[in-house]
Amino acid sequence: MPVDRDDSIITPAEMSAIDRDAALSGIDSFRLMTSAGTAVSAAALRLYPQALRFVVLCGPGNNGGDGYIAAAALHASGAQVAVHALGDPAHLKGDAARACAGWGHAGEPLAKYRPRPGDIVIDALFGAGLSRAVPDEVAAVMRAVGSEQLPVIAVDLPSGVDGRTGQVLGESFHASHTVTFMARKPGHLLLPGRTLCGSLEVFDIGIPQRILAAHTSGLSENGPHLWAGQAHALDPSAHKFKRGHLAVFSGGPLATGAARLSAAAGLKAGAGLVTLASASAALDANAAHLTAVMLKEIGDAGALARWLADKRIGAFVLGPGFGDLETARQYALLLNDRALVLDADGITAFKDDPSLLFEAYAQGETHLVMTPHDGEFARLFPDIDADPTLSKVDRAIAAAKRSHAVIVYKGADTVIASPDGRAAINTNAPPWLATAGSGDTLAGIIGAHLAQGMPAFEAAAAGVWRHGRAGAKAGEGLTAEDLAAAIEPLPA
Ligand SMILES: NC(=O)C1=CN([C@@H]2O[C@H](COP(=O)(O)OP(=O)(O)OC[C@H]3O[C@@H](n4cnc5c(N)ncnc54)[C@H](OP(=O)(O)O)[C@@H]3O)[C@@H](O)[C@H]2O)[C@@H](O)CC1
Ligand SMILES: Nc1ncnc2c1ncn2[C@@H]1O[C@H](COP(=O)(O)OP(=O)(O)O)[C@@H](O)[C@H]1O
Ligand SMILES: [K+]
Numbered sequence: 001m002p003v004d005r006d007d008s009i010i011t012p013a014e015m016s017a018i019d020r021d022a023a024l025s026g027i028d029s030f031r032l033m034t035s036a037g038t039a040v041s042a043a044a045l046r047l048y049p050q051a052l053r054f055v056v057l058c059g060p061g062n063n064g065g066d067g068y069i070a071a072a073a074l075h076a077s078g079a080q081v082a083v084h085a086l087g088d089p090a091h092l093k094g095d096a097a098r099a100c101a102g103w104g105h106a107g108e109p110l111a112k113y114r115p116r117p118g119d120i121v122i123d124a125l126f127g128a129g130l131s132r133a134v135p136d137e138v139a140a141v142m143r144a145v146g147s148e149q150l151p152v153i154a155v156d157l158p159s160g161v162d163g164r165t166g167q168v169l170g171e172s173f174h175a176s177h178t179v180t181f182m183a184r185k186p187g188h189l190l191l192p193g194r195t196l197c198g199s200l201e202v203f204d205i206g207i208p209q210r211i212l213a214a215h216t217s218g219l220s221e222n223g224p225h226l227w228a229g230q231a232h233a234l235d236p237s238a239h240k241f242k243r244g245h246l247a248v249f250s251g252g253p254l255a256t257g258a259a260r261l262s263a264a265a266g267l268k269a270g271a272g273l274v275t276l277a278s279a280s281a282a283l284d285a286n287a288a289h290l291t292a293v294m295l296k297e298i299g300d301a302g303a304l305a306r307w308l309a310d311k312r313i314g315a316f317v318l319g320p321g322f323g324d325l326e327t328a329r330q331y332a333l334l335l336n337d338r339a340l341v342l343d344a345d346g347i348t349a350f351k352d353d354p355s356l357l358f359e360a361y362a363q364g365e366t367h368l369v370m371t372p373h374d375g376e377f378a379r380l381f382p383d384i385d386a387d388p389t390l391s392k393v394d395r396a397i398a399a400a401k402r403s404h405a406v407i408v409y410k411g412a413d414t415v416i417a418s419p420d421g422r423a424a425i426n427t428n429a430p431p432w433l434a435t436a437g438s439g440d441t442l443a444g445i446i447g448a449h450l451a452q453g454m455p456a457f458e459a460a461a462a463g464v465w466r467h468g469r470a471g472a473k474a475g476e477g478l479t480a481e482d483l484a485a486a487i488e489p490l491p492a
Helices: 012-024 029-047 062-076 094-103 136-148 209-215 228-234 257-268 280-287 301-307 325-334 344-348 354-360 374-380 382-386 392-403 438-451 456-474 480-485
Strands: 053-058 081-085 119-124 152-155 177-181 199-203 219-221 245-249 273-278 294-297 313-318 339-342 368-370 406-409 415-417 423-425
Touching: 012 029, 012 209, 029 062, 029 094, 029 119, 029 152, 029 177, 029 199, 053 062, 062 081, 062 094, 062 119, 062 152, 228 456, 245 257, 245 438, 257 273, 257 313, 257 438, 257 480, 273 280, 280 294, 301 325, 313 325, 313 438, 325 344, 325 354, 339 438, 344 374, 344 438, 354 392, 368 456, 374 382, 374 392, 382 392, 392 406, 392 415, 392 423, 406 456, 415 456, 438 456, 438 480, 456 480
Parallel strands: 053 081, 053 119, 119 152, 152 177, 177 199, 219 423, 245 273, 245 313, 273 294, 313 339, 339 368, 368 406
Antiparallel strands: 406 415, 415 423
16 A cells, blocks of 8 residues: 655665565565555556556566566556566566566567557666666667657656666656655655656555664655654743854955845744854944844954853854855864854865864764855865765765764755764755855754754754745745745744
8 A cells, every 4th residue: 555655765775675684574575576566557557547558668677577567467457568678588587587477478679669659658677776877778768758758657766767876877767657665765865866756656565664664774854753852942932042042153344145144044043142243344234234133243263262251152153155264264163162053165164174173073962064065065075075886865974974063965955964874865945945145044044953952963954944945935036035034933
């Protein structure tokens, strides 16, 4: 039966381990394949009752096995079905060979498939086992199906999409619907994979939850389940000092807007007090624009050190529009016993000696959140960035472990990762969030959460989610000012 889309995400390697454990506990693997293939045929009939023909493209592994089961079920329902196989079906093994025997008709080779109007393509070429770029004959079929604009139902994943990374290996199908089994894989949520799946259905093929739970790591889709236990930190009835004091560092006189966006977002996101810390040259520009946000003159490391005697300032945002990299370095190192969101220039400031920053924040509970976009990530973690074998999730986790910081690796598929290995993929950000100052707003929201005492991972994950919600609420064409105004209360 279809299950509610649960928040957990499993990698193809975890899926294999689950599969092995299921077999060890006596679960019949052919029954799982039958359940999977039947779910695909049910989706095909439900979505395309008027289809003239279902064309099932079957690969050389168990994904192909699911395809043969689907073909047999569609045929039994009275539909017209054609099967085209990649490779010689006589070489199929195990459950896939049995499924092919159950189909029982002579199939045609894949290369002989000529798409025709009215076809519904069922893509059972490769799923979790795709290990390299798809062969040329497969790529040619993908292009032919694409140019005819035929609907494609993908079994487990659109063939060509790497389930671990979401990257396309050579070429891929662009599915209108994907039926996956048990839980989503990273490739369903990471880009570009997410855009190639169409609507996504997660079907429960009957592997017990206990086996699934034993093999799932700390990866999930970002959502309230991650911080529900921490939402009390944002109690709106609390005294303003209890709701936290956030400080944001301003840039110079010609670059004050970014920090004000962070500060405004921090206030709207629930910090009790927000202070903009500004060098004297930028005080007038800031004073002319501030009302609820307070202003404090901080011009150098000495002034900051004296200000830090006030222990009520719980969290800081450093980087948006800041400009002066040497001062940013000094400030970040001075702040190492406070919660800090380091963004933009604050990140770039450490490009020549990242370990200086990482060592400064290595002690105690994680209290540094870094919010790099691709370029900033590559500046701080060039070797991790350059490793083509790593997914965006792998890269974010490796960076978090090395830096002792929560990493918010931004983009349309922002990944939030903790040094303890937990990670979340965010999916609620509309494309129009890519606007000047949007990242500054995000830094302010996360800063507000830290100021209110939320742990770093939860603060960051909740911040990214609220930022996405605000983007959806403000709508297409938003500016960063609209975004701050659209921040909604954090759901309990
Ligand atoms: N786990 C479960 O519980 C359940 C899993 N189920 C289903 O099993 C699927 C996973 O099956 P799978 O492991 O057999 O992998 P699959 O995607 O069929 O591909 C492997 C084959 O492709 C080949 N191959 C790979 N890349 C290639 C390339 N570029 N070009 C050419 N060949 C290439 C590879 O060959 P090799 O790399 O060994 O040369 C091998 O022959 C999963 O997605 C789901 O649909 C369901 O039945 C329900 C229960
Ligand atoms: N295509 C996209 N879809 C959704 N969100 C996006 C997209 N591109 C960027 N974002 C989000 O917009 C924000 C941009 O931040 P950033 O790159 O720091 O820009 P800026 O410095 O202009 O504020 C990030 O939160 C990022 O995740
Ligand atoms: K597939």
